[in-house]
Amino acid sequence: MFYEIVTSPCYGTVEKVAIDKDSRIYEWEPLFAIKNMNGELEVIKMGCSGEVQSLEVEAGDKVIPGMVLAYIQEDILIGGSD
Template sequence: MIIRELITHRWGNKELVTSPSFGTVEKVFVKDDMRVLEWEPLFIIRTENGSLEQIAVGVNGVINSVHVKEGDHVIPGMVMAFIKDDLLDSDIS
């Protein structure tokens, strides 16, 4: 299994988790309103060539919404989830 540690992109006040490859979602480890830690596995994708990719991101926060389910086909750049990053809630000036 390949571990893919992705960099998220900010959209408004949330971080986007996007698919890095073409494939099928094999496993979804997260659900809405679930707290996640940096580099925790979020999804497993079976790529077109049959390899498995474990998807993780460098963000601590709460899953705002999950946009894929097991069995869904994904393409590069497709939004899989939104995370409300803990750093966005910081009161540090």
């Protein structure tokens, strides 16, 4: 199994958590919205599909760059079956 780690790109406050634990996510779907120190909203997306294994933050939490927001169990497409 492969896990993708969703991390914060900035200092700020989590404005919105758009996913739930055990929900499915799809490539480039908005996962989190973080209001950065300049007051701008940064939407966090991932280039992978899979299932949310755990959420590490909730709305209102303060975050720093590199802080883990969620763990995603990535769907692995395996080509060719015997």
